[in-house]
Amino acid sequence: MKRDVSARIVLSITQPADLVFAIAVARQYQPSEERFAASVDGSPVDVHELSDAHGTRLHRLSAGTGELVVEYSASVEGQAQTDAASxxxxxxxxxxxxxxxxxxxxxxxxxxxxxxxxxxxxxxxxxxxxxxxxxxxxxxxxxxxxxxxxxxxxxxxxxxxxxxxxxxxxxxxxxxxxxxxxxxxxxxxxxxxxxxxxxxxxxxxxxxxxxxxxxxxxxxxxxxxxxxxAFLNVMSGRADVVDITVTAIADVLPGDDLNELVSIA
The missing domain is CATH 3.10.620.30 (C8orf32 fold)
Structure with a gap:
């Protein structure tokens, strides 16, 4: 199964802000294509990627005042690696x-x-x-x-x-x-x-x-x-959401028997 996912988030930054986004697919996947970009009023912003214990990928950035646009897209095929538990x-x-x-x-x-x-x-x-x-x-x-x-x-x-x-x-x-x-x-x-x-x-x-x-x-x-x-944490400063667009498309949409046990990974 192939799935194409994307997110576009527009924020109004009224005070310089330290922001953390969780919108990328988890580390357990190996996307065939992937892109993460951020800009303020059209100028690129540096992004620092972090990862937590369960594979969540966090993208942290500092943004000055203006309109911040964050865009992410990825193509994922097959299932993720198994997520174990200690x-x-x-x-x-x-x-x-x-x-x-x-x-x-x-x-x-x-x-x-x-x-x-x-x-x-x-x-x-x-x-x-x-x-x-x-x-x-x-x-x-x-x-x-x-x-x-x-x-x-x-x-x-x-x-x-x-x-x-x-x-x-x-x-x-x-x-x-x-x-x-x-x-x-x-x-x-x-x-x-x-x-x-x-x-x-x-x-x-x-x-x-x-x-x-x-x-x-x-x-x-x-x-x-x-x-x-949360898809967004404002660690400091002020950021107001202007627009959010999310897409997720699969080449197959299977039936879902609610009595069956189903795992994401």
């Missing part, structure tokens, strides 16, 4: 985190899923439950909303669905994390977020939105929750 990783992804308050949601998880024993059945049940409890409403949540607030509001976007899924799975003793992805087939097109759960020695995708085939997803960033996977 004992320490599994401990980290079993604990509560900023946006996935598994300790607060433990009574809810026990009440709703306490009688389910099979891992595959549990993942499907959590995904289905979250999907029926929430309404997908663009712009309905704040960047600071976590799983508890999402459940109380009964609405959100993909990151909210994923945070709630992650929190419930951790409450049930299953290590879970968040993955930011490109998602061919997603409509409307944007960056996408899904949960991943550690089952039978691999990370399996849980996407309660069911908005894109899980088999086509291309990993960008991986972490405890959105605090680790």
């Amino acid at each position: 004992e320490t990783d599994l401990l980290v992804y079993s604990r509560p985190s900023r946006y996935a308050e598994s300790d607060s949601l433990a009574p809810t998880a026990a009440a709703e899923f306490g009688g389910i024993t099979g891992a595959a059945e549990l993942l499907a049940s959590v995904s289905s439950w979250v999907g029926t409890q929430l309404a997908y409403v663009s712009g309905s949540s704040l960047p600071t909303d976590g799983a508890v607030r999402t459940l109380l509001a009964r609405q959100g976007v993909c990151r909210d669905y994923s945070h709630l899924s992650v929190a419930l799975l951790r409450s049930l003793g299953i290590p879970a994390r968040l993955a930011a992805v490109y998602a061919p087939g997603l409509a409307p097109m944007d960056f996408h977020a899904v949960a991943e759960a550690w089952v039978d020695g691999r990370w399996c995708v849980v996407d309660a939105t069911t908005l894109a085939p899980r088999q086509t997803l291309v990993r960008i960033a991986t972490g405890r929750d959105a605090a680790d996977t």
Whole structure:
């Protein structure tokens, strides 16, 4: 399967800013073509690439005032290398985190899923439950909303669905994390977020939105929750989003049986 992905982000820099972008495909892939470019008012800006423990590629740059345009594109064929997990990783992804308050949601998880024993059945049940409890409403949540607030509001976007899924799975003793992805087939097109759960020695995708085939997803960033996977962090200065355009196209859009375990890698 071949997937072509791209992102174009336009920011208004009103105070000189230190910015970190997470929009490149993860290190586990070997793109046949790839380009990352940044400019302020048409003048190129130097970009420094960093990589974290799970293969997230971070691009850091300093921008003066003006219009910053960041453009990225890549072509990916086949699957990524397997993303393993150490004992320490599994401990980290079993604990509560900023946006996935598994300790607060433990009574809810026990009440709703306490009688389910099979891992595959549990993942499907959590995904289905979250999907029926929430309404997908663009712009309905704040960047600071976590799983508890999402459940109380009964609405959100993909990151909210994923945070709630992650929190419930951790409450049930299953290590879970968040993955930011490109998602061919997603409509409307944007960056996408899904949960991943550690089952039978691999990370399996849980996407309660069911908005894109899980088999086509291309990993960008991986972490405890959105605090680790945001496409942009403004470390200092002031940067306002003017426009974001994301594309993700696959040469094949397969059917997705939600009862099957599917891994990004």
